[in-house]
Amino acid sequence: xxxxxxxxxxxxxxxxxxxxxxxxxxxxxxxxxxxxxxxxxxxxxxxxxxxxxxxxxxxxxxxxxxxxxxxxxxxxxxxxxxxx
Amino acid sequence: xxxxxxxxxxxxxxxxxxxxxxxxxxxxxxxxxxxxxxxxxxxxxxxxxxxxxxxxxxxxxxxxxxxxxxxxxxxxxxxxxxxxxxxxxxxxxxxxxxxxxxxxxxxxxxxxxxxxxxxxxxxxxxxxxxxxxxxxxxxxxxxxxxxxxxxxxxxxxxxxxxxxxxxxxxxxxxxxxxxxxxxxxxxxx
Numbered sequence: 001x002x003x004x005x006x007x008x009x010x011x012x013x014x015x016x017x018x019x020x021x022x023x024x025x026x027x028x029x030x031x032x033x034x035x036x037x038x039x040x041x042x043x044x045x046x047x048x049x050x051x052x053x054x055x056x057x058x059x060x061x062x063x064x065x066x067x068x069x070x071x072x073x074x075x076x077x078x079x080x081x082x083x084x
Numbered sequence: 085x086x087x088x089x090x091x092x093x094x095x096x097x098x099x100x101x102x103x104x105x106x107x108x109x110x111x112x113x114x115x116x117x118x119x120x121x122x123x124x125x126x127x128x129x130x131x132x133x134x135x136x137x138x139x140x141x142x143x144x145x146x147x148x149x150x151x152x153x154x155x156x157x158x159x160x161x162x163x164x165x166x167x168x169x170x171x172x173x174x175x176x177x178x179x180x181x182x183x184x185x186x187x188x189x190x191x192x193x194x195x196x197x198x199x200x201x202x203x204x205x206x207x208x209x210x211x212x213x214x215x216x217x218x219x220x221x222x223x224x225x226x227x228x229x230x231x232x233x234x235x236x237x238x239x240x241x242x243x244x245x246x247x248x249x250x251x252x253x254x255x256x257x258x259x260x261x262x263x264x265x266x267x268x269x270x271x272x273x
Binding site for chain 1: 088093097101102105106109110115118119122123126127130131132133134171175176178183184185186187189190192193195196202205206209210213224228229231234249252253256257259260263264
């Protein structure tokens with residue numbers, strides 16, 4: 001049976017929920033079965049998955065200035081006051 | 085920290101101040117504002133720490149405070165108009181190939197194994213996140229950078245879980261497109 005590429009649009013719309021395993025099991029199975037047999041969807045799914053991985057690995061290159069002694073004292077005072 | 089152990093003060097401060105700073109610099113876009121928001125947020129965090137009853141919720145709780153401080157700061161400055169992202173703008177074009185349809189996207193197959201390429205893309209992702217419209221950026225930062233759950237993100241941002249999912253997907257698609265264009269220019273199209 002020819003592969004049904006009309007489903008690619010549904011996959012595209014739900015791909016993040018699919019990758020995050022946040023879809024109901026039936027929808028998840030349906031997408032999984034479609035993607036398995038659809039080269040364009042496999043390619044797109046992989047690229048989105050890599051994007052999410054890169055976000056998770058992201059480390060900003062700018063660091064904050066060290067906290068000044070005065071700012072630290074102000075923070076400690078706020079904490080002590082809150083504790084009563 | 086929650087038990088009042090003063091030895092925990094420094095590590096807690098360093099850890100969360102850095103996190104809040106990094107979040108704010110991506111949200112506000114400038115260092116001076118990020119430093120100020122980080123200090124104001126930490127003041128609120130320490131001043132209200134007795135109100136945090138569930139230690140498991142410390143990260144979303146701190147980010148909720150930081151988010152509010154960030155918004156307060158933004159109210160004092162000029163707002164950029166919000167841009168809505170639609171799914172359609174990220175749907176890749178297709179062409180008919182010999183073996184069926186293929187997408188006009190870059191070749192991502194080397195990304196997992198090529199350490200140098202991965203490093204380059206890690207640099208690009210920061211730029212791509214900064215370019216996202218604010219509502220999408222806030223969700224991507226919470227879900228994919230800070231790795232909060234959908235429910236925690238919804239609570240931090242005061243929006244429904246459905247909206248978190250919708251904005252996350254569109255934000256991710258925008259980031260993917262940004263990286264895809266970079267890969268194409270780098271000769272991997």
